[in-house]
Amino acid sequence: MKLDSDQKRVELHVHLDGAIRHETIYDLMRKNKMKLPGDGSFEALSKALTVTEPKDLANFLKPFGIYIQALKSLEAAERVAYEFCEEMTKNKVAYAEARYSPHNFLPEHQKEVSKLSGLKQVVEAITRGFKRGEEDFGPKVTSILCGFNGDESVDDVLKLAQIFKGEGVVGIDMATKQDLGYNPEEVKLNSQAIRCYEEARKCGIHRTLHAGESGGPEMVQRALQVFHAERIGHGYHTLEDENLFQNCLRDRVHFETCPHSSILTGAVKLDGHKKHPIIRFAENDANFSISSDDPTIIGKWVDSDYQLLEEWGLNAQHFKKANFNAAEASFLPQNEKAELLEVIKKLWT
Numbered sequence: 001m002k003l004d005s006d007q008k009r010v011e012l013h014v015h016l017d018g019a020i021r022h023e024t025i026y027d028l029m030r031k032n033k034m035k036l037p038g039d040g041s042f043e044a045l046s047k048a049l050t051v052t053e054p055k056d057l058a059n060f061l062k063p064f065g066i067y068i069q070a071l072k073s074l075e076a077a078e079r080v081a082y083e084f085c086e087e088m089t090k091n092k093v094a095y096a097e098a099r100y101s102p103h104n105f106l107p108e109h110q111k112e113v114s115k116l117s118g119l120k121q122v123v124e125a126i127t128r129g130f131k132r133g134e135e136d137f138g139p140k141v142t143s144i145l146c147g148f149n150g151d152e153s154v155d156d157v158l159k160l161a162q163i164f165k166g167e168g169v170v171g172i173d174m175a176t177k178q179d180l181g182y183n184p185e186e187v188k189l190n191s192q193a194i195r196c197y198e199e200a201r202k203c204g205i206h207r208t209l210h211a212g213e214s215g216g217p218e219m220v221q222r223a224l225q226v227f228h229a230e231r232i233g234h235g236y237h238t239l240e241d242e243n244l245f246q247n248c249l250r251d252r253v254h255f256e257t258c259p260h261s262s263i264l265t266g267a268v269k270l271d272g273h274k275k276h277p278i279i280r281f282a283e284n285d286a287n288f289s290i291s292s293d294d295p296t297i298i299g300k301w302v303d304s305d306y307q308l309l310e311e312w313g314l315n316a317q318h319f320k321k322a323n324f325n326a327a328e329a330s331f332l333p334q335n336e337k338a339e340l341l342e343v344i345k346k347l348w349t
């Protein structure tokens with residue numbers, strides 16, 4: 001790894017399909033002759049893409065609808081992957097696991113012809129982008145493939161993770177489409193998704209899972225006990241069940257926390273008195289790391305999440321710990337993880 005001396009962060013929870021420069025989206029939308037918001041200017045697009053007021057997850061996810069069609073080509077896929085690496089360097093990141101739904105990049109015509117071979121080409125294009133990015137900018141980036149609970153995409157990402165295991169893909173993730181607002185009855189235990197996670201476990205494919213973001217602690221419990229997730233995406237609401245939280249501390253369950261996103265999605269509501277769950281994680285020496293989630297929508301990359309945490313009172317020691325946690329919890333093969341830990345150790349002393 002050729003890295004700058006201050007490049008010592010590890011980011012584990014960032015959606016590549018939500019980590020695209022506004023300039024690139026503008027360019028791709030114009031190339032695709034797509035309708036731009038407002039007066040069609042870059043400024044109007046940038047404003048439409050950025051969520052600045054906390055509301056709920058559904059509101060937070062809305063801007064994806066503006067540009068997702070512009071991503072549906074292999075060129076776009078490789079380009080955003082390559083540019084992502086440059087952004088990681090600017091944000092002092094040495095290693096990132098970028099997750100994405102390959103379906104978001106699948107060219108329309110491929111859906112009909114051969115979906116799996118189209119999806120394979122998407123993963124190859126993104127891996128190519130990361131490789132070129134690593135050569136030009138330094139940081140190492142691997143892929144986590146993300147499916148949605150309740151449709152066949154989880155099956156697809158499992159197949160792809162099996163095909164590309166050891167070749168740039170390190171794990172799978174699942175987000176829950178139903179998880180729009182906290183309504184536990186709506187979040188169904190989907191047998192197909194459970195089977196996929198079980199199969200992944202058998203094949204040695206690493207697994208993370210979005211849980212306890214807008215959903216309650218029972219979602220975290222379910223992620224751990226039913227899906228056997230190795231890491232929890234967000235997990236803030238774990239704290240509503242003290243027993244569960246104590247068990248997570250004991251078992252060193254890793255929480256991928258995303259400060260700005262936690263506020264803007266309405267997952268965490270700060271009412272002036274309550275401590276943010278990340279502060280509690282830090283105070284209790286929970287196993288957590290710091291990520292950005294969706295820089296495109298937040299309008300800021302992970303560096304600003306560190307700044308926010310600093311404002312909340314976290315210090316250099318907390319950041320050091322969080323980055324060691326992240327490296328330890330990464331889905332890299334053992335030898336590469338040891339190498340990453342060496343790098344991190346040198347840079348944080």
Ligand SMILES: [Zn+2]
Pocket residue numbers: 013015210233293
């Ligand atoms: Zn996420």
